[in-house]
Amino acid sequence: MQNILDAILAGDTATEDFAHLELPESYRAATVHKDEVDMFEGIATRDKDPRKSLHVEDVALPELGPGEALVAVMASAINYNTVWTSIFEPVSTFGFLERYGRVSELTKRHDLPYHVVGSDLAGVVLKTGPGVTKWKPGTEVVAHCLSVELEGPEGHDDTMMDPEQRIWGFETNFGGLAHVALVKANQLMPKPAHLTWEEAASPGLVNSTAYRQLVSKNGGAMKQGDNVLIWGASGGLGGYATQYALNGGATPICVVSNEEKAKIARSMGAELIINRSEEDYKFWNEEGTEQNPREWKRFGAKIRELTGGEDIDIVFEHPGRETFGASVFVTRKGGTITTCASTTGYMHEYDNRYLWMNLKRIISSHFANYRESWEANRLIAKGKIHPTLSKTYSLEEVGQAALDVHRNAHQGKVGVLCLAPQEGMGVRDEETRARYINEINRFRGV
Ligand code: NAP
Numbered sequence: 001m002q003n004i005l006d007a008i009l010a011g012d013t014a015t016e017d018f019a020h021l022e023l024p025e026s027y028r029a030a031t032v033h034k035d036e037v038d039m040f041e042g043i044a045t046r047d048k049d050p051r052k053s054l055h056v057e058d059v060a061l062p063e064l065g066p067g068e069a070l071v072a073v074m075a076s077a078i079n080y081n082t083v084w085t086s087i088f089e090p091v092s093t094f095g096f097l098e099r100y101g102r103v104s105e106l107t108k109r110h111d112l113p114y115h116v117v118g119s120d121l122a123g124v125v126l127k128t129g130p131g132v133t134k135w136k137p138g139t140e141v142v143a144h145c146l147s148v149e150l151e152g153p154e155g156h157d158d159t160m161m162d163p164e165q166r167i168w169g170f171e172t173n174f175g176g177l178a179h180v181a182l183v184k185a186n187q188l189m190p191k192p193a194h195l196t197w198e199e200a201a202s203p204g205l206v207n208s209t210a211y212r213q214l215v216s217k218n219g220g221a222m223k224q225g226d227n228v229l230i231w232g233a234s235g236g237l238g239g240y241a242t243q244y245a246l247n248g249g250a251t252p253i254c255v256v257s258n259e260e261k262a263k264i265a266r267s268m269g270a271e272l273i274i275n276r277s278e279e280d281y282k283f284w285n286e287e288g289t290e291q292n293p294r295e296w297k298r299f300g301a302k303i304r305e306l307t308g309g310e311d312i313d314i315v316f317e318h319p320g321r322e323t324f325g326a327s328v329f330v331t332r333k334g335g336t337i338t339t340c341a342s343t344t345g346y347m348h349e350y351d352n353r354y355l356w357m358n359l360k361r362i363i364s365s366h367f368a369n370y371r372e373s374w375e376a377n378r379l380i381a382k383g384k385i386h387p388t389l390s391k392t393y394s395l396e397e398v399g400q401a402a403l404d405v406h407r408n409a410h411q412g413k414v415g416v417l418c419l420a421p422q423e424g425m426g427v428r429d430e431e432t433r434a435r436y437i438n439e440i441n442r443f444r445g446v
Pocket of ligand 1 (some may be wrong): 079080081205206209231232233234235236237238255256257258261276318319322323340341342343344365366367368405408412
């Protein structure tokens with residue numbers, strides 16, 4: 001890989017030279033192993049340790065197919081989906097790979113006894129497959145994680161509707177937590193020039209998801225003046241949802257679990273903040289079998305106290321079972337609950353009387369289509385939305401990085417250096433960077 005890294009670090013290597021670089025037969029990658037999917041049996045979710053299941057090892061370079069690209073990965077980031085893969089919950093991701101492997105001769109490549117994980121990257125195009133015209137070797141890129149086949153009509157209005165829609169690096173193999181990644185060329189987007197490799201790699205998945213869930217017409221279609229309740233406002237998704245609310249003229253009501261996180265939300269410009277630990281909401285009884293509507297009311301009263309008596313237009317939901325009943329309750333008449341996840345459990349319970357009698361809507365949202373991801377990346381490139389990177393690990397420390405996210409011991413996003421030898425490299429536009437340096441560093445060192 002040294003020849004590839006040298007070409008990237010030189011900064012002025014010509015496209016033809018990149019195209020002629022010799023590619024390695026194998027590369028370093030973070031993997032989980034199929035013969036270890038039962039390793040945590042009988043252990044509580046919280047105690048399942050990604051450091052035990054994530055390996056960093058050499059794997060074979062996959063064959064490059066039509067419409068695909070091999071990318072040298074300079075940096076990647078941890079997403080919650082890598083936590084799910086590494087603790088084999090709610091299901092082992094090898095089932096996804098087996099199913100994908102049955103689609104065609106070419107997709108068989110993905111069905112292996114190891115899964116290279118990771119759904120974000122910033123890096124450099126090494127080689128493109130037949131039919132790719134838009135991207136050339138040597139181009140600096142980031143990749144969104146939507147993988148589609150688009151052979152049927154279903155996905156041709158909104159690609160998220162493709163029956164063969166998958167999340168790259170979670171439901172497909174050859175993900176971004178590695179020195180090389182295999183992507184479809186229609187996952188590629190220009191790397192924001194004012195960011196380092198690790199900063200550029202960190203927004204991808206969560207930024208695109210938050211954009212669709214909150215801003216897009218396919219999600220919350222947020223408008224100026226909306227009151228937006230954001231759970232986990234300093235977390236992966238929430239750190240972007242908060243910025244979108246502020247950037248779009250809405251009012252975020254940020255829920256966080258400690259004062260440090262409240263400080264981060266304030267630094268983004270949020271003024272209405274609820275510390276859920278301080279308030280000690282008990283939406284469920286001890287056994288987790290029944291909810292307490294009086295606690296929903298206490299939460300709603302707190303929101304009204306902050307907003308001057310107004311209720312929530314859009315709830316940005318992802319904790320799931322723990323909070324969903326409260327989220328439905330505090331939404332205004334005609335308001336919207338948008339949901340993209342169920343971190344605390346997917347069997348939700350809410351009082352449907354509050355929903356139907358008040359004409360509230362629950363909208364499901366999942367990642368984002370190429371256009372939405374492109375818009376979200378464009379806003380980063382323009383310095384209107386900023387990365388939320390708090391800490392960076394090396395690829396060898398990927399298990400610890402995933403553990404931080406699993407334990408909710410992190411802020412914003414946790415980055416991983418892949419080929420990049422150190423942090424701080426890859427900036428091509430110093431002027432724009434200088435203009436936004438405080439915003440870029442908001443989540444740093446917390
Ligand atoms: P994250 O960085 O861990 O942030 C989640 C935040 O939720 C935490 O920071 C925490 O904030 C808050 N939270 C955790 N437990 C909570 C509880 N019991 N009640 C209220 N708030 C709680 O994770 P993320 O990247 O934002 O992802 C969140 C979820 O969305 C994950 O399940 C992930 O798999 C999913 N996701 C789905 C998609 C999609 O396309 N469908 C995309 C991205 C992520 P505080 O402790 O400060 O409250």
